[in-house]
Amino acid sequence: MEININTQGKETVATLCGRxxxxxxxxxxxxxxxxxxxxxGTVILDCSKLEYISSSGLRLFLTLRKAADTKGGKVVVxxxxxxVRNVFMITGFMNLFEFQ
Amino acid sequence: MGQKEDNLFNKAKKSLKVRLSLVMLLIxxxxxxxxxxxxxxxxxxxxxxxxxxxxxxxxxxxxxxMIVFLxxxxxxxxxxxxxxxxxxxxxxxxxxxxxxxxMSMIPKIFPSxxxxxxxxxxxxxxxxxxxxxDLFDFFIMDEKLYFCIGDVSGKGVPASLVMAVTRxxxxxxxxxxxxxGRIVTAMNESMSDMNESTMFVTFFCGVLDMKTGHLRYCxxxxxxxxxxxxxxxxxxxxxxxxxxxxxxxxxQEQETDLKYDDTLFLYTDGVTEAENAKHELFGEERMINxxxxxxxxxxHLEEMQKAISDxxxxxxxxxxxxxxxxxxxxxxxxxxxxxxxxxxxxxxxIPQLADFVETIAEEKHLDHSLxxxxxxxxxxxxTNVIMYAYPEGTDGLVDIEAIIREHSxxxxxxxxxxxxxxxxxxDADVSQSIENRQVGGLGIYLxxxxxxxVSYERNxxxxxxxxxxxx
Numbered sequence: 001m002e003i004n005i006n007t008q009g010k011e012t013v014a015t016l017c018g019r020x021x022x023x024x025x026x027x028x029x030x031x032x033x034x035x036x037x038x039x040x041g042t043v044i045l046d047c048s049k050l051e052y053i054s055s056s057g058l059r060l061f062l063t064l065r066k067a068a069d070t071k072g073g074k075v076v077v078x079x080x081x082x083x084v085r086n087v088f089m090i091t092g093f094m095n096l097f098e099f100q
Numbered sequence: 101m102g103q104k105e106d107n108l109f110n111k112a113k114k115s116l117k118v119r120l121s122l123v124m125l126l127i128x129x130x131x132x133x134x135x136x137x138x139x140x141x142x143x144x145x146x147x148x149x150x151x152x153x154x155x156x157x158x159x160x161x162x163x164x165x166m167i168v169f170l171x172x173x174x175x176x177x178x179x180x181x182x183x184x185x186x187x188x189x190x191x192x193x194x195x196x197x198x199x200x201x202x203m204s205m206i207p208k209i210f211p212s213x214x215x216x217x218x219x220x221x222x223x224x225x226x227x228x229x230x231x232x233x234d235l236f237d238f239f240i241m242d243e244k245l246y247f248c249i250g251d252v253s254g255k256g257v258p259a260s261l262v263m264a265v266t267r268x269x270x271x272x273x274x275x276x277x278x279x280x281g282r283i284v285t286a287m288n289e290s291m292s293d294m295n296e297s298t299m300f301v302t303f304f305c306g307v308l309d310m311k312t313g314h315l316r317y318c319x320x321x322x323x324x325x326x327x328x329x330x331x332x333x334x335x336x337x338x339x340x341x342x343x344x345x346x347x348x349x350x351x352q353e354q355e356t357d358l359k360y361d362d363t364l365f366l367y368t369d370g371v372t373e374a375e376n377a378k379h380e381l382f383g384e385e386r387m388i389n390x391x392x393x394x395x396x397x398x399x400h401l402e403e404m405q406k407a408i409s410d411x412x413x414x415x416x417x418x419x420x421x422x423x424x425x426x427x428x429x430x431x432x433x434x435x436x437x438x439x440x441x442x443x444x445x446x447x448x449x450i451p452q453l454a455d456f457v458e459t460i461a462e463e464k465h466l467d468h469s470l471x472x473x474x475x476x477x478x479x480x481x482x483t484n485v486i487m488y489a490y491p492e493g494t495d496g497l498v499d500i501e502a503i504i505r506e507h508s509x510x511x512x513x514x515x516x517x518x519x520x521x522x523x524x525x526x527d528a529d530v531s532q533s534i535e536n537r538q539v540g541g542l543g544i545y546l547x548x549x550x551x552x553x554v555s556y557e558r559n560x561x562x563x564x565x566x567x568x569x570x571x
Contacts, residue, residue: 052454086473
């Protein structure tokens with residue numbers, strides 16, 4: 001799992017690459033915490049290269065979304081693959097995020 | 101060499117030393133007595149010197165005293181020698197009894213299952229000394245053949261004690277455990293704990309499903325068994341380390357499928373290292389060549405015994421020689437297959453699940469989306485075990501069995517942790533808004549959504565979660 005974070009002004013783009021399984025979620029926790037700091041503005045999660053996500057990964061998404069809510073920012077999830085979208089559908093996450 | 105034997109050896113050495121010093125004493129005694137007599141004949145007879153009388157008497161008494169002392173010691177020495185002989189006889193007798201006990205720990209009735217048509221086993225063990233450090237064992241329980249072969253480092257009495265412990269541990273643990281990886285791991289834990297004498301055991305253990313021919317096995321530093329079918333190929337084994345060296349070692353389990361008429365040949369290095377008078381070794385190549393196209397276990401064993409004895413000739417046997425032939429003869433081909441994965445309760449091992457599901461998906465030609473879903477359900481179920489079944493910091497194993505049928509696929513996940521029923525946990529409420537949405541509870545919800553059937557049972561001190569997907 002590789003995450004590249006790029007901030008320009010009020011917009012932060014995080015590109016997620018690979019499999020976000022339980023281990024990867026544990027290893028990415030610090031980067032998601034860093035993203036929470038940016039959640040005053042807009043955080044775009046570019047998921048075009050995200051191949052897989054498990055509940056640990058979903059929890060990172062949800063925590064970030066809650067932080068944005070508190071801080072008045074927003075989280076946009078971009079380019080979900082059909083398989084990952086399916087996991088979002090099952091878990092009701094489609095109602096929690098803005099999608100592009 | 102045994103402690104008792106050592107004592108005997110030291111005693112014998114000591115008595116030899118005593119005898120040598122007594123011979124010296126005898127010589128000195130004779131010399132003194134001789135000088136006394138010479139003084140008498142050549143000096144005292146001619147002229148009477150004032151000191152001649154006392155010198156003569158002194159030397160004569162000293163010499164005679166030495167000779168008398170020597171005679172007393174000799175009698176004691178003879179008694180001691182008699183004692184040593186008695187001890188030696190008793191030890192030989194005890195070794196003979198030990199040999200009988202040791203041999204009674206090993207299956208010795210062949211053919212072992214004459215009533216069964218699906219298995220044919222023949223084996224032999226020839227210790228180099230009275231007692232040895234080689235072992236093999238097998239038994240059938242719940243239609244599964246549990247078998248093992250092992251070789252303890254060293255020879256003689258110490259090796260035979262470790263051999264007895266190894267065999268007992270195998271029997272005890274295998275009665276409750278069908279995963280050879282777990283059997284070997286648990287054996288290693290016990291043996292590393294008590295191992296102060298730094299002895300170790302190379303060991304190979306297998307569990308053969310008699311109905312399906314599915315073979316799960318685990319190797320602990322032993323020679324790879326040879327699979328005899330149309331080809332003669334060593335079974336692919338991860339060597340791992342021998343038993344009793346490092347506690348906490350993770351032993352990798354492997355699996356394969358035996359087909360009708362396949363024979364598995366297990367042996368100890370006494371076979372490949374059998375030496376002839378020219379100090380040449382029998383070697384793996386000669387061993388493989390000697391394994392002919394013969395199909396019966398009995399014929400295989402006899403032929404191999406002959407090949408070794410022809411090669412060795414009159415040279416003395418230097419190591420224990422053990423051979424075990426398992427001939428699988430079940431003709432009915434099953435329509436299900438199994439795959440297994442054994443992991444530690446460590447998040448670091450989670451990526452192995454993806455490879456495991458991928459292997460099954462390839463075999464079953466599943467599409468990519470379904471593969472990912474199955475991977476997700478399995479990961480969630482296993483993560484639950486890792487997080488909740490074992491208290492923080494304790495090491496445990498998670499056994500994952502995949503049962504592949506024509507129209508369904510099941511995962512059975514078992515662990516020996518504290519009772520934990522994931523199906524009894526509340527599902528996440530997926531309809532909640534962001535403010536009220538809980539972070540937990542998603543795992544089991546995903547498992548339920550993806551799989552068609554999920555059930556939990558607590559059995560034999562284990563959590564067993566079964567889940568099936570119709571395909």
